Structure formats: structure tokens, C-alpha cells
Amino acid sequence: MNTPTHKIHIITLGCAKNTVDSEALHSQLRGNDFELTENMNNASVAIINTCGFIEEAKKQSIETILEAVKRKNEGKLQHVYVMGCLSERYHADLQREIPEVSGFFGSNDQPKIVSALGGNYKYELLGERALSTPRHYAYVKISEGCDNPCSFCAIPLMRGTHRSKPIEQIMSEVMKLVAKGVKELIVIGQDTTYYGLDLYGSRKLASLLRSLATVKELEWIRLMYAYPAKFPLDVLDVFAENPKICPYIDIPVQHASDEVLKSMRRGITRRAVTELIGKIRSAVPHIALRTTLIAGYPNETESDVNELIEFMREIEFDRLGVFTYSQEDDTAAYALGDPIPQEEKENRRARLMEVQRQISIRRNEEKIGSVVRAVVERKEDGVFAGRTVWDAPEIDDEIFIAGSERHPQESGRSRSGASAPEREMFNLSAGTFVDVLVTDATEHDLYGKAVHQS
Numbered sequence: 469m470n471t472p473t474h475k476i477h478i479i480t481l482g483c484a485k486n487t488v489d490s491e492a493l494h495s496q497l498r499g500n501d502f503e504l505t506e507n508m509n510n511a512s513v514a515i516i517n518t519c520g521f522i523e524e525a526k527k528q529s530i531e532t533i534l535e536a537v538k539r540k541n542e543g544k545l546q547h548v549y550v551m552g553c554l555s556e557r558y559h560a561d562l563q564r565e566i567p568e569v570s571g572f573f574g575s576n577d578q579p580k581i582v583s584a585l586g587g588n589y590k591y592e593l594l595g596e597r598a599l600s601t602p603r604h605y606a607y608v609k610i611s612e613g614c615d616n617p618c619s620f621c622a623i624p625l626m627r628g629t630h631r632s633k634p635i636e637q638i639m640s641e642v643m644k645l646v647a648k649g650v651k652e653l654i655v656i657g658q659d660t661t662y663y664g665l666d667l668y669g670s671r672k673l674a675s676l677l678r679s680l681a682t683v684k685e686l687e688w689i690r691l692m693y694a695y696p697a698k699f700p701l702d703v704l705d706v707f708a709e710n711p712k713i714c715p716y717i718d719i720p721v722q723h724a725s726d727e728v729l730k731s732m733r734r735g736i737t738r739r740a741v742t743e744l745i746g747k748i749r750s751a752v753p754h755i756a757l758r759t760t761l762i763a764g765y766p767n768e769t770e771s772d773v774n775e776l777i778e779f780m781r782e783i784e785f786d787r788l789g790v791f792t793y794s795q796e797d798d799t800a801a802y803a804l805g806d807p808i809p810q811e812e813k814e815n816r817r818a819r820l821m822e823v824q825r826q827i828s829i830r831r832n833e834e835k836i837g838s839v840v841r842a843v844v845e846r847k848e849d850g851v852f853a854g855r856t857v858w859d860a861p862e863i864d865d866e867i868f869i870a871g872s873e874r875h876p877q878e879s880g881r882s883r884s885g886a887s888a889p890e891r892e893m894f895n896l897s898a899g900t901f902v903d904v905l906v907t908d909a910t911e912h913d914l915y916g917k918a919v920h921q922s
């Protein structure tokens with residue numbers, strides 16, 4: 469077979485699940501001797517891994533496709549290929565409306581993409597990934613698709629029904645990741661709590677986490693996308709018994725009004741969510757809980773918003789994000805229309821985020837004077853930026869660490885009068901795990917100095 473001449477640039481939009489798919493595709497293309505480039509200007513082929521989750525994400529995906537097509541029309545690209553969720557969902561429409569695209573592929577069509585480029589899909593490379601994250605952390609996708617009936621969600625339309633990956637396959641993938649230097653593993657799926665039910669007939673997330681915790685090279689294992697209804701409580705035993713499992717769970721609850729939760733088909737009530745969180749916090753003290761809420765769902769009333777605010781104040785999530793409702797065709801909620809104007813949705817989102825801002829600043833200030841575990845991500849103005857064990861990459865808070873060269877005060881970062889700077893105490897770099905004495909806090913960040921490195 470002739471050596472491919474293409475120079476390929478992959479653009480990844482959307483969530484960490486898309487990141488994993490792009491990394492796997494990168495590995496396949498490299499396995500076919502294609503050249504990959506991080507720089508679009510050097511590329512002859514662009515592959516866009518799209519997101520089709522909500523309106524905002526769809527808009528960004530289409531804009532990115534049109535930009536690439538413009539480059540093709542200007543002769544700067546030979547081919548533009550589109551893959552992922554938006555393409556899975558709107559294949560025919562996109563093909564009709566953007567004929568300049570050389571090929572549209574779904575969210576599970578990697579063999580077709582590789583052969584469209586003139587290569588052969590290499591099954592022996594399954595589980596191999598060309599990491600696009602910093603070397604010290606990586607996502608591991610333990611399943612694909614989702615069987616939950618959430619009325620607002622189009623993901624099952626784009627990713628299909630739930631398919632768990634066999635545990636052996638996950639472990640072999642993880643061993644390849646730690647061989648590349650990965651120390652933090654972020655466990656993802658559409659619904660990680662469902663893991664194993666389709667494949668083994670029962671929920672196996674706890675035993676999967678237990679297996680992952682045996683990997684000695686791993687420092688942190690972080691659980692994301694936990695669906696609250698039917699949460700497997702045996703998972704909490706693994707959290708309690710194993711220090712590698714970060715005291716952190718991303719558990720989207722979406723709302724707290726039973727009327728809204730019922731219409732959303734979330735299969736849970738406010739009371740049951742509160743009880744579950746109580747169980748999680750008593751099993752794993754100091755755990756950080758991240759959640760996601762939706763503002764402006766069709767049947768949401770002013771009193772529902774007030775109930776949600778009351779719930780937020782009662783639970784006090786550590787990390788929280790709010791999406792405004794996006795009416796998605798072919799979802800169960802579509803028939804409810806979209807009665808709440810976007811401006812009012814934004815207003816509700818702002819009210820919820822203001823409540824969270826107050827909670828976040830107080831919870832962060834409570835950490836001043838304590839020593840927290842953190843990983844360094846980068847260096848910025850002589851100070852190291854990192855994440856605590858309570859923060860996932862890209863979506864959560866940061867911690868700014870003094871440990872060598874210049875103290876934050878000199879870089880004008882800290883407001884409180886921390887003690888005289890230590891010099892050259894620690895040899896910090898991206899991927900270093902360090903204990904940090906917290907000296908200052910804002911609503912989204914902590915500040916401190918390194919006290920122990922390991």
C-alpha cells in the first residue's frame with residue numbers, strides 16, 4: 469500500500485468522551501503512517517469531531533465546519549471530514565447543506581474514516597490512544613451510550629444504548645496509559661453508575677474501581693458522570709477503603725423540584741437525592757460533589773426556581789454548573805415546547821450561579837490554614853497553577869502554589885499577608901503531586917505554598 473501523503477489535523481469539540489475518540493483515531497492514523505499536525509496551517513486534511521448536545525454546542529460545531537470548508541475553498545485544505553455526535557444526528561441535513569465536506573461520519577465510525585483516508589483500521593491498536601491531555605492525566609471511557617430516559621437529552625440519539633466495555637479491555641487500556649506516565653485517571657461514560665449492567669447483569673462500577681485502584685502507578689482515580697437514580701452504594705465502600713479514589717464525585721442532578729424532575733424523567737425525587745448525598749457524605753467525609761443543573765425547563769415555575777435555590781443552600785455543592793434548557797428535536801420534552809424566553813432562562817441561570825458563588829467562596833475560605841493535596845498543571849508568572857484532589861481538569865477550580873523562585877505575594881496574586889517566601893524548596897513541574905498549605909481563597913481558586921512534595 470502507498471504511504472499516505474495526507475497531513476491531518478483533528479479538531480475535537482464537546483466533552484471528554486469526544487477527546488477519547490479523537491485520541492483513538494489519532495493513534496489509528498499514526499498506525500497507518502499518516503502524519504498528524506497540531507497546526508491547521510500545516511494540514512492538508514481536517515477532521516472535525518463534533519458535538520450535538522445542545523444548541524450552543526451545535527452552533528459551535530457548524531461554525532467550525534464552515535471555517536474548515538472556507539479553507540478548503542481557498543485551496544488551503546484538500547479534504548474536510550466531519551465525525552461525532554452532530555454528524556451522527558444530522559447526517560442527511562449536513563450532507564445536503566454543506567456538500568463541500570468530503571465525508572460525514574457518526575460517533576462510532578472510525579474504521580470508515582480510516583479507510584476513507586486510504587488506510588486500514590488496525591484492530592490490534594484498540595485501546596491505544598495518542599494523548600491530547602497533559603501527560604499526567606487521562607480520561608478512560610468505560611462505556612458508550614445511555615439507556616436512561618431523560619426527557620431533555622439527545623445523547624442516546626447520538627451515542628445509542630448503553631454498552632459497557634469489558635473490564636479486561638479497560639484494564640489493558642489503563643496499563644497503556646500509565647506506561648505513558650499517566651498518574652490521574654478520570655473515569656467517564658454517559659452514565660458511569662450503569663457500568664456492567666448490560667454486560668454482566670449487575671452494576672460493576674465498584675469492582676471496576678477496585679481493579680483500577682490496584683494499578684500502582686496511579687495516584688488519583690476520579691469518578692465523573694454518576695447518575696443519581698439507582699446509584700450503586702457499594703461504590704462508597706471503595707471510596708472509603710481506597711485513598712487513590714479521589715474524594716470527588718460528579719453527579720448531575722439537573723433540578724430539585726419534584727414536578728420538574730418528574731417531567732424530566734429523572735427517576736428520582738428531591739428527597740431521594742438529598743438522602744443519597746447524605747449517604748455519600750457520611751461514607752466519604754470531605755468529599756467534593758460536583759453537579760449540573762438546568763435552568764428554564766419548559767414546566768419550570770418561579771416557585772420551582774425558588775425550591776431549587778433552597779435545595780442548593782441546603783446541600784451546598786462544592787462545584788456546580790448551570791445549562792439553560794435547549795429544546796432538542798426527537799427528545800421526549802420536545803412536545804412541551806420552549807415557553808420560557810432565553811433572556812429569562814439566562815436570568816435564572818445567573819440567580820443560581822450567584823447562590824453558588826456565595827457557597828463556593830465560603831467553602832473555599834474554610835480551607836484556609838489547612839493542607840490540601842494538589843497536582844501541578846503549569847507555571848504562570850513564576851507561580852505554579854494546579855488542581856486539588858477536589859477538582860477535575862478544565863471544569864473545576866484551580867490552586868496557585870508558591871514553592872520555589874517567587875512567592876505569590878511578589879506576583880501580586882495573594883491578598884492576605886502570608887509569611888516570608890521559601891526559596892527553591894521544591895522542584896515542581898506539571899504532573900508533580902504536592903501538599904499545599906492554603907493561605908488564601910476566592911470563589912473559584914485557592915492560593916497557598918507547597919509544604920511537602922511526593
Ligand code: SF4
Pocket residue numbers: 614615616617618621622623624658659695
Ligand atoms: S443520563 Fe440522561 S442526561 Fe445523561 S446522557 Fe443519559 S439520557 Fe442524557
